Amino acid sequence: MKRRICNGIKIIILLIVLGGIFIWVNGILVGKSGMYRIVSFYEETEDSLDAVFIGSSHLYYSIYPFQLWEDYGIKSSVIGGDGVGIPLEYYCVKEAIREQHPDVIVVDLYKAFSDQKLENISYMHNLVNAWPLSRNKIQMISDLVPEENQIEFYMPLYLYHTRWKEITESDFDRQTCYTKGAAPQFGIYDASNFSELDKKEKQEVPRTALTYIQKIIDVCAENKVELIFTVIPYETTAEEMDQQRIFNQLEDELKSENVLYYNGFHMIDELGIDVKEDFFDSGHLNYNGGVKLSAYIGKILSEKGIGNNSEKNDTWKVQDQLWHAYIDSKQINKIEDINEYIDFIRKKKYEYVILSSDGIELFDGLQKVGIDEKTQFPEGECVLIYNDGNRDIYALNTQQISVDFNGIWIESKKGEKVAITIGKNNYDFTESTIVIVYDPVLGNIIDVVGISDQEEKIDRKM
Structure with a gap:
């Protein structure tokens, strides 16, 4: 009798487990x-x-x-x-x-x-x-x-x-x-x-x-x-x-x-x-x-x-x-004008990562977002990270970067061309500037765009 009861309990437990797995798989595939x-x-x-x-x-x-x-x-x-x-x-x-x-x-x-x-x-x-x-x-x-x-x-x-x-x-x-x-x-x-x-x-x-x-x-x-x-x-x-x-x-x-x-x-x-x-x-x-x-x-x-x-x-x-x-x-995903885009980022107080093929030119273009005139930018490829009110600048011609940006791991390195990895996503850096915008309220990246100085247009990456 005890064996039958134990077997019955085992069957019930098995059915409950199988039912839970079925519900879980159903939720994944639906x-x-x-x-x-x-x-x-x-x-x-x-x-x-x-x-x-x-x-x-x-x-x-x-x-x-x-x-x-x-x-x-x-x-x-x-x-x-x-x-x-x-x-x-x-x-x-x-x-x-x-x-x-x-x-x-x-x-x-x-x-x-x-x-x-x-x-x-x-x-x-x-x-x-x-x-x-x-x-x-x-x-x-x-x-x-x-x-x-x-x-x-x-x-x-x-x-x-x-x-x-x-x-x-x-x-x-x-x-x-x-x-x-x-x-x-x-x-x-x-x-x-x-x-x-x-x-x-x-x-x-x-x-x-x-x-x-x-x-x-x-x-x-x-x-x-x-x-x-x-x-x-x-x-x-x-x-x-x-x-x-x-x-x-x-x-x-x-x-x-x-x-x-x-x-x-x-x-x-x-x-x-x-x-x-x-x-x-x-x-x-x-x-x-x-x-x-x-x-x-x-x-x-x-x-x-x-x-x-x-x-x-x-x-x-x-x-x-x-x-x-x-x-x-x-709304930011619909902006195509470069000046309007930079202005939108500034007004909304977003956090961001900017890669530039030339740090000096980057400085000239980013005064609109409130960068201090005393900020020193390196010549050649560089990365600017604006995070929680702080700005860090890295020169890619002298080092690679690997940094935790709001819990999202960011890596950038210079090979035949500059590339950046954000979390599990990889982006090739072919434009003169690439901008990654993070919203601290939503807790995620809301836009990744490339900006070409020659064509003066925004190319969305996500």
């Missing part, structure tokens, strides 16, 4: 596109959020929770995924209520023109693979996913088992989300072809979309959660004008339900959107446009009594600093 944004939602303290925003990339590109918190004390998060349809948004709403039960949920109705339950199974994986198993997730899979594909949502390893060939070191690291689920974009697209269809032009809303919109209304009403619907404006082609007609029809459909609905196609001036400057591409607002949209939504929520500026706790203060550092790290 596709991670955008998952870290969704995981961040589940890291929030239970019932701590005032608002949750739900939608496709139209929404998560352009709603910024930290801006709402700074301006109105509104604590919020974004649940978003590429091409999210209305049926999946319904289950996102249920998930938001299950996890947070916020005062208000804002749902973008971009896909209201679709009559399909499932838009794109790959996009769906990107969103729901981050969800923990729950009754809501099981219901969602049963309702929206074809039977032959359901197993891959319960066991993503079934789908991703061949991905072992593609895994990198980043698959083993926990990625940090600095945005509460948002994903601001920094390019500029001239959307001068943007056109607004007259409100009188309408078209019937597809049955599937309308059915799940009603489900969203009902579940929010049942749980006493205020609901707001939006449509974020984008550039529609002549072939896509039916989409605007459906958005116009939604106003009639939602009026009787006493649900707020903001159709952004008719609010360009009210939002302050500049179609030449505030779009990232034809379908999405950029960061500048998102700031304007977030300000507008924040004012609406604040006037409803959502949020409280007096409750800005220390955790959100620290996270808010990371958000701004993240925004800066994306």
